[in-house]
Amino acid sequence: MKPRLQTDFQAELKSDSLAFALLGAATAVVQVRAGMALPQALAGAFANPAITPQARGAIQDVAYRAMRQLGRSEALVAAMAPKAPDPLVGALLAAALPLMGAGEDGPAPYEAFTVVDQAVTAAGAHPDTVRAKGMVNALLRRFLRERDTLLADVLQQPLARWNYPQWWIDAAITAYPQDWEQVLAAGNVAPPLTLRVNTRKGTVEAYLELLAQSGIGARRIGPSAVRLDKPVGVHLVPGFDSGLVSVQDAAAQLAANLLDVQDGMRVLDACAAPGGKTGHILELADADVTALDVDPQRLARVRENLDRLELSATLLAAGAQGRDWWDGEPFDRILADVPCTASGIVRRHPDIRWLRRKGDTLQLATLSAQILDNLWQMLRPNGKLLFVTCSLWPQESEAQAAAFAVRNRATRLDAPGQLLPAGGAEQDHDGLFYALFQKDATDVKDA
Ligand SMILES: C[S@@+](CC[C@H](N)C(=O)[O-])C[C@H]1O[C@@H](n2cnc3c(N)ncnc32)[C@H](O)[C@@H]1O
Incomplete structure (x- = not known):
């Protein structure tokens, strides 16, 4: 039996070295491969008290690149290694290869020979990789020598070409026969930092001026949406700590306006955490908002x-498919940002594609249908329910909305429907789905 992988081993490496970042990222990658979400895996790596903010940033950058290129890196390793390497060795190679121009993640950020040298140093510093030091060296050097031939060979495989599991590629082709390539490619681009200006505290124009004074390039890409030319840490964003702005994708910023909340309304934000849309609703109206989420830890955010x-x-920790938390007073507006596969936000969460299983879509769509039907009973006649998902799969979005409307005799109002992920000068947003429903005033179906 193989010994347990030592993911919490503290290697003796300088924390400002690339070797340290490669090993930290590889440890996170190996845990994602075992089923853990990347932010959780990184939190483990960041628990080391000696780690500096710069080292943290470097580990995060290498790990996110590794996730976006994992299919290609694993295919390259399979093509070069006589037998599958141990998990942490494979993860170290998957962390190193995208830094050597194996992917499409922009120009390689380090000299290729520096990456080889640092990957070998990293391998030598961990008990689970030390015996594979020579193999890491040989394999990465071979990649440098035969890069073009190796890439041409592995890029024949869809997994390596697109960096998504085959079932995901098939699902994209089925759902978007015209646009699937663009959809998959959009998920492989590092996302920008988009802010929502809190219009209770100032105008978008004034905030753009503040950014300019701080030497931060930015552009307006929505009514309250400002995209920074280069992402920075949130606490370096002017006015973030004092609530002048929040971090929120431009597509997610559509929700509060679509919900059309007026002062004094009773509003339920049914799957609220971490509260991006809750905050926006309250920035736009003096409403009585209940924010519900099943996860108490996420609710704290x-x-x-x-x-x-x-x-x-009012914050409540409870499931939106139940009613034991409800006081029986109907809501004027309900936001149902239901749990989903998150297939529309993979540019932000590149680990999702490697964690999800094909069957998750149906399972999540079933729970969401229960949530939507339940929430509908809490809506006042003439009230509006906004159904949102960050999924690309019709089972969770359009098909779900259509079936819901039929089951509940809901009137469908104008809303964007499926937004495909896009990154560009004018439009830049995640892949969200919006459907807006109104309850007929004569609908007396009892709760
Ligand atoms: C897409 S996220 C919501 C994002 C949030 N609306 C925002 O804008 O910041 C979905 C949320 O649903 C929550 N959730 C999952 N299952 C739930 C359930 N059965 N009832 C209520 N919330 C649930 C998750 O904990 C997660 O926070």
Whole structure:
């Protein structure tokens, strides 16, 4: 039996070295391969008290690149290695190869020979990789020598070409026979940092001026949406800590306006955490908002975000498919940002494609249908329910919306429907789905 992988081993490497970043990222990659979400895996790597903010940034950058290129890197390793390497060795190679021009993630950020040298140093510093030091060296050097031939060979495989599992590629082709290549490619581009200006505290124009004074290039890409030319850490964003702005994708910023909340309305934000849309609703209207989420830890982040914005809501930790938390008073507006596969936000969460299984779509769509039917019963006649998912799969989005409308005799109002992920000068947003429903005033179906 193989010994347990030592993911918490503290290697004796300088924390500002690339070797340290490669090993930290490889440890995260190996845990994602075992089923853990990347942010959770990175939190483990960041728990080391000696780690500097720069080292943290470097590990995160290498790990995210590794996730976006994992299919290609694993195919390259399979093509070069006589037998499959141990998991941490494979992960170290998957962390190193994208830094050597194996992928499409922009220009290689380091000299290729530096990457080889540092990957070998990293291998030598961990008990689970030390015996493979020579193999890491030989394989990465071979890649440098035979790069073009090796790439031409592995790029024949869709997994290596697109960096998604085959079932995901098939699902994209089925759902978007015209646009599937563009959809897959959009998920492989590192996302920008998009902000939402809190219009309770200032105008978009004034905020753009503040950014200019701080030497930060930015552009307006939506009514309250400002995209920075280059992402920076949130605490370096002017006015972030004082609630002048929040981080929110431009497509997600459509929700609060579509919901059309007026002062005094009773609003339910049914799957609220971390509270991006809750905050936006409260920035736009003096409403009585209940923010519900099944996960108490995630709900704590709603509180943090609202505190930062100096706004308030009633927070409840409960499942939106149940009603034991409800006081029986109907809501004027309901936002149902239901749990989904998150296939529309893979540019932000590149680990998702490697963690999801094909069967997850149906399972999540079934839960979401229960949530939507339940919430509909809590809506006042003439009230509006906005159904949102960050999925690209019709089972979770359009087919779900159509079936819901039929089951509940809901009137469908104008809303964007499926937004495909896009990155460009004018439009830049995640792949979200919006459907808006109104309850007929004569609908007396009892709760
Ligand atoms: C897409 S996220 C919501 C994002 C949030 N609306 C925002 O804009 O920041 C979905 C949320 O649904 C929550 N969730 C999952 N299952 C749930 C359930 N059965 N009832 C209520 N919330 C649930 C998850 O914990 C997660 O926070």
